[in-house]
Amino acid sequence: DVKVTQSSRYLVKRTGEKVFLECVQDMDHENMFWYRQDPGLGLRLIYFSYDVKMKEKGDIPEGYSVSREKKERFSLILESASTNQTSMYLCASSFSDPSRSLAKNIQYFGAGTRLSVL
Amino acid sequence: LAKTTQPISMDSYEGQEVNITCSHNNIATNDYITWYQQFPSQGPRFIIQGYKTKVTNEVASLFIPADRKSSTLSLPRVSLSDTAVYYCLVGPERAGGGADGLTFGKGTHLIIQP
Numbered sequence: 008d009v010k011v012t013q014s015s016r017y018l019v020k021r022t023g024e025k026v027f028l029e030c031v032q033d034m035d036h037e038n039m040f041w042y043r044q045d046p047g048l049g050l051r052l053i054y055f056s057y058d059v060k061m062k063e064k065g066d067i068p069e070g071y072s073v074s075r076e077k078k079e080r081f082s083l084i085l086e087s088a089s090t091n092q093t094s095m096y097l098c099a100s101s102f103s104d105p106s107r108s109l110a111k112n113i114q115y116f117g118a119g120t121r122l123s124v125l
Numbered sequence: 126l127a128k129t130t131q132p133i134s135m136d137s138y139e140g141q142e143v144n145i146t147c148s149h150n151n152i153a154t155n156d157y158i159t160w161y162q163q164f165p166s167q168g169p170r171f172i173i174q175g176y177k178t179k180v181t182n183e184v185a186s187l188f189i190p191a192d193r194k195s196s197t198l199s200l201p202r203v204s205l206s207d208t209a210v211y212y213c214l215v216g217p218e219r220a221g222g223g224a225d226g227l228t229f230g231k232g233t234h235l236i237i238q239p
Binding site: 011048049050066097098111115116117118 | 171230231
C-alpha cells in the first residue's frame with residue numbers, strides 16, 4: 008500500500024515564525040506536490056517537484072518555498088508565517104511514468120496538516 | 126488546460142444511484158478523466174479513470190460520451206459513508222515536467238441521507 012506521511016496532523020504557529028511542513032512517501036514516486044485546501048476554494052496547488060532538487064510553481068506559490076533533497080521527502084517552508092496561511096495543507100505523490108501506475112497520473116495523498124497561524 | 130465544471134453540491138438517499146456530471150468542453154485529445162473522493166479530515170483518494178466510453182470498477186462507473194466534452198461518475202446504491210467531496214480532473218498522461226491535470230477545483234459535495 009502506498010504511504011504518504013505528513014509529519015504533523017495539527018500545528019499552531021505564531022505570525023512571523025518560520026514553519027516547516029514535512030512529507031515522506033515510500034513508493035519511489037518521482038513527483039511530489041503540495042496543496043492547500045480552504046473552505047469554498049477547493050484544493051489549490053502551491054508547488055510540485057518532478058525530481059530531486061527540481062521544483063515548479065503551482066497556482067499560489069507566493070509566501071512559500073519548497074525543498075527536495077531526497078526523492079522520498081518534500082518539504083514546504085513558510086519563511087515568515089502569516090495569518091492568511093492558516094489552512095489545511097496536503098502533500099501528494101505520483102509516478103512520472105504512467106506505465107508504473109494502475110492509472111495515469113494517480114496522486115496519493117497524505118492525511119493533511121491543519122496549520123493555524125496566530 | 127481543460128477546465129472542468131461540476132455541481133457544487135448534491136443530495137441523495139441511501140440505496141439510490143447517484144450520478145455526478147462534469148463538463149470539460151475543451152478537453153484535449155491526449156487528456157484522461159480522473160475522479161477522486163475526499164472524506165472530511167483526509168486527503169483525496171483515486172476512484173476511477175477513463176478515456177472514452179464506459180469504465181467500471183468495484184466502487185463506481187464512469188460514463189464518457191463520444192465527444193468527451195463531459196463525463197458522469199455513477200455511484201450505485203449509495204450509503205451514508207459515500208458522503209464526501211468528489212473531484213473531476215482532466216489532464217494528459219504524464220504529470221512530470223508540467224502541472225497539467227492537477228487542478229482539483231472545488232469539487233461536488235455529495236450528502237447522503239438515511
